[in-house]
Amino acid sequence: MARTRIAALAAAAAITVTALTGCGAADMTRQSSPYADAKGSRTVTLSVQSWVGAQANVAVAQYLLEHELGYRVDTVQIDEVPAWDALSQGRVDAILEDWGHPEQEKRYIDDKGTIARGGELGVTGHIGWFVPTYFAEEHPDVTDWKNLNKYADQLRTAESGGKGQLLDGSPSYVTNDKALVNNLDLDYQVVFAGSEAAQITQIRQFAKEKKPFLTYWYKPQWLFEKVPMTEVKLPDYKEGCDADAEKVACAYPHTPLQKFLNSRFEADGGDAAAFLKKFRWTTDMQNDVSLMIADQKLSPQEAAARWVKQNEATWRTWLPS
């Protein structure tokens, strides 16, 4: 008796679900966020990556979309690769700063056509190894990778054991560091901070004590304003030298950062889509906003408002005519 009851309940639940969602097929790749379009306004959902530069892009775009174009903006923090999936599903309308994901570009843009290119952001990104400038000034030869082994002793920490520590960041970032350390025969241990937040905190602690450190880092990044760092030269980057992940032995490339839009949003997004495609600024501008957010602890909205007030000439050109 109990079993039939349960079966009946399950059937009822199944019917309810079907009734709720409408009969027939339900394509989960075309479902938007439940929080979208609340209160009847047009909503744009932007992906914010975990680093502050990306927050700066989104904050300014959000501010202008809301105050100049009358949209409501939702932001979702998603790691880079899953963000592509979310973008293709339409749960996110746009990614404003992408550091290059050839595999995803091929799958979603070329094969499936669910994502469209949105043009360049105007900022060029570069990943590299950095030492604090105070340390580089003291030991100028540290900026060449060939001399790194000399300093391994000074860069030792409890976590890296007997080797020097190369601090890496969030698992979502593109990194060849383990292969580099291996292939360049460096006496270093890659220590993953696990998140950018942890990495930044650690760098600032080191800087406060003027301790030497070696870290994976990237430009543009506001932290350079707080902790001046000098790049360590790695073997030159040549096209295709990073093709085999196991055998990489060259520096990271300079990447012009790209914007991507969901295809449907690009087609039907109206002013918002047009605006986001035109959105293009410089490294310095992005850094200004980043610093306000990360260092002065302004909320992204306040930082964006402040920047918008001072740079009307720049953003006027982004608005659809």
Next chain:
Amino acid sequence: MNTPPHTATAPQTTATAESVFSVRDLWKVFGPKAERVPADQELRGLDPAELRERTGCTAAVRDVSFDVRKGEVFVVMGLSGSGKSTLVRCLTRLIEPTSGTVSIDGEDVLSMDTGRLRELRRHRAAMVFQHFGLLPHRTVLDNVAYGLEIQGVGRGERRERAAEFVTQVGLDGMEDRRPSQLSGGQQQRVGLARALAVDPEVLLFDEPFSALDPLIRRDMQEEVVRLHQDEGRTMVFITHDLSEALKLGDRIALMRDGRIVQLGTPEEIVGAPADDYVRDFVRDVPREQVLTVRSAMRPALGDEREAGPALAPSATVHEAIEAVARTGENARVVEGGRCLGVVDHAGLLGVVAGVPAAADKAVA
């Protein structure tokens, strides 16, 4: 007495027409492959310890037969573990018997299908439990109405009928309380009202008052006596308390290790214990309060038929002693104007002292 006391192993000749429950050769064995025990002549004879050693089984009810007559209070008495609670549960198959037969009004209970069995439980036999079995989330009134609700009686009607029984058991004004707000005695009154509300043919009581303190217990016993006198409803009453059994029972079945060792009226049990176990059991009973003057009576001699205080045959020895002491004469036992015999000092003292000679003489 003219008939010898019944014992478990001497089944009655036939189920008399007026018997409500009729139980024959009933077994309830707990344990692995329980059904082989009653079937096997050798296993049947083992004592409990041997049975457990041999088979891992426990026989809670062993080869029990009896009849519950219409309108009587039939008491099953025994110490804990004697199988009495299992026995009463077998009557409505709350516990499924291993073998034997149970019939109610001549209808075989064990062959009933679920629907018929449910009818039996809903309308013909209601039970009152030692630990009350009340629903803690319902009010007194809804608890009393619960049996009716299960029968499918509409809300208005069942509450109305339940209210009567709440009054009848003396819980007026407590209809909206929850069981947790009542004393033990009050809770058992709710249990009693719940059983009465379905107007059953038989009331089954499973040690209903053993969880109550002595004064309340006496009140409740009197309540049951009153109820029985008012309605004459058949009752099966389980207890471990001899005085309760003697007080309430028209007939008593005394159980030990799953068997009925003696079945008879209180007077028979006390006056003529079937074996040493029963004798030991009833030793401390104030015999003069249980035995009637019949047990102290001797044939009248000469003019004794005419003189002395008259007593009914159902009068207790205690009453006879009082009469004899007051008047200083032998008392006559009179029934329908005819003198059955007389009781004198010697006879009465014999009963009180439990001297067999006196009893033999009386029974003869």
Next chain:
Amino acid sequence: MTATVTPATTGSAAATDTGSGVLRALTRHRGRLIVACAAVALVLGAVFLGAGNWPASLSVDLSGPLKSTSDWIIDNRDGHPLFLYFLGHVSNAVVVSVRAVYLVLLALGWAGVTAAATLVAWRVAGVRLALTSLAAFAVCGVLGMWVPTMQTLALMVVAVAASVLLGGLLGLAAGLSDRMHRVLRPVLDTMQVLPAFAYLLPVVLVFGIGVPAAVLATVIYAAPPMARLTALGLRDADAGVMEAATSLGATGRQRLLTARLPLARKELLLGVNQSIMMALGMAVIASVIGAGGLGDRVYQALASVDVGAALAAGVPIVLLAIVLDRVTAAAGERIGAAPAHRSRLGWAIAAAATAAVALGTRLADALTWPDGWTLDIAEPVNRAVDWMTAHLYSGVPVVGGTADWAGHFTTWVLNPLRSGLQWLPWWAVLLTIGVLALLIGTWRTAVTAVLAMAAIGVLGVWDPALDTLSQVLAAVAVTLLVGVALGVASARSNRLGRALRPVLDVFQTMPQFVYLIPVVALFGVGRAPAVAAAVVYALPAVVRITAQGVRAVNPAAMESSRSLGATGRQQLLQVQLPLARPALLLAVNQGVVLVLAVVVIGGLVGGGALGYDAVFGLAQGDLATGLVAGAAIVCLGLMLDRVTQPTQRRDLAGKGA
């Protein structure tokens, strides 16, 4: 939270009765087993001498198949019937219901929601809790977190409703059918000890990032306690009452509806309570896969190292947890005690008042929380954190700074422990686990533990798993050292106990993410901060269980020892601690489970090992790596739970929120 501590009553059914004879037999067997084990060990040792690591020939590389599965899902998500006609509907149902609840909450406006919460709390739990919930919702608004709070609330409502429904049905099945119970119970027990993180990956694999995945992961995490408690309540129904119902001729259905379910109502409500707490505990973690709301704010704040902002988003979660916990707990206590009538009038008043307030705000066009009424706590908090880290990080005279401690802890504890574990031959590790599980638990737990550990080897993540294990062991040791000391102290001093309680409550409810950053600021990046975060998280449960255990020691035993002239110290060592042994074992078990949950998250602050792999899998969409790590975490959790599981298990404490 108080209500995450399941009352001891739930333990009665969980406890397995073992006759003393059986116990004796078991002990005999156990002795024989240990001898056998030693013999086997010798043989194995001879054969595999020097084989330190799990042999490659015994492991299976799953990354290929997993990768192709994940690719297949992404490619077929918009076309395959399985997705279109089943999973798509599930996903859609979640979106539709979350949206519906969210729109209702928005339509009520801030005043309406606050009024509704306050009035419900008043009806259910009285004036004090009504004021608490009024204050709690006001604080959510004041912190500028109104909209995220509503998003989280909408998600919670749907997730909890689904958990209660699903858990209730499973519990019903297990409560009524012995066979279902035998099948479900070990599964549910196990699910309850697994770190929330392990649930994220498979859901993301199927549903992609977003609210549906977040809700479903939350449901999977929050349904087991409901199912367990439902089953427990149904099975524990007072046999006397059930028999009475049967004796009145009730049908099976009547027995269930009029007796068994109502009798289990306390457990059912406790199940709802636990589901809510688990769901809230998941709120932040689920933001990693796109839950949005408060969790996302915490996550975003952490990305910019903004502890203050993280706290501003974390506090509403804590407040929601406190209010929901107390209200459901009060509902559980009230049930059955209050007279039925009159309450309908109260509810009508509450509903009318809510409607009036909501309408009022709507007419006044003040649905959103007024901008001016917010208070920025981020800055002062950040200043305080900065000050703290600046002063404690290093150079504190005599004791050294926290960075030095972390360094020493890593060098002298974590490193030797890790290299020790990794140096041990793999079969020796299995052997040790088996023997330990046997000494504490039963044959069955030992077999499960060994199999779980072996599975880790087969998955090919033996080394990182041992790394994680070393962190867990170190963290558990510290937790127990500090926790038992604090627990004993607070059991012996009421004042200390009272002072500790709110602190413990907050630590246990605060989303783990919030204290990851201060921990990095204090201990640097690496395994030490992961261990520190784990200790902070697990400490409350250990302190509480220890204190309860010591306090619950039979007063008669205490009195008799006092009457024999025992000193306080003698009493503690000879009476209280030995008698509190079951509680202490439980504290170890809970400590281990909680520590593992955080050590995994420790991957975010440099803990590395399995936690990093799981985070990496999520972050890179490399589900093959992530799933293998997740499965290994599951196995590790299973192993640790079974090894530390006392024979007579008692769930004094549920998993913290």
